[in-house]
Amino acid sequence: MHALYRQGGRERRMAPHIVYQEASCPHRDCDQPMQAIDFRLEDHGRAVHDPLVRAWWNDIGFAGRCPRCGGWIHFTIRGKRAITPEESAEYPQLPDDWHARATIL
Numbered sequence: 001m002h003a004l005y006r007q008g009g010r011e012r013r014m015a016p017h018i019v020y021q022e023a024s025c026p027h028r029d030c031d032q033p034m035q036a037i038d039f040r041l042e043d044h045g046r047a048v049h050d051p052l053v054r055a056w057w058n059d060i061g062f063a064g065r066c067p068r069c070g071g072w073i074h075f076t077i078r079g080k081r082a083i084t085p086e087e088s089a090e091y092p093q094l095p096d097d098w099h100a101r102a103t104i105l
């Protein structure tokens with residue numbers, strides 16, 4: 001199911017939007033709601049959109065900071081997890097203002 005979803009998304013270059021099982025930010029003691037995210041990468045232009053969409057569907061995912069606690073989060077198709085600033089450098093990164101454009105529920 002996962003592989004099928006991933007292949008279909010990559011072929012259609014679908015915009016990343018996701019519903020996670022965990023309802024909030026993965027950082028401890030942060031209650032920022034973060035269950036469903038429409039990243040709206042198309043609003044940031046192709047230089048941002050294209051590599052991040054590719055990383056999403058390749059299962060690499062991308063890193064971005066929580067709008068409430070500022071902690072780095074690794075977002076993938078499978079889940080989201082808290083990471084350190086050092087770890088965030090290993091992944092493609094969302095623009096600083098990603099949460100201003102995204103729909104986060």
Ligand SMILES: [Zn+2]
Binds near residue numbers: 026027
């Ligand atoms: Zn947070």
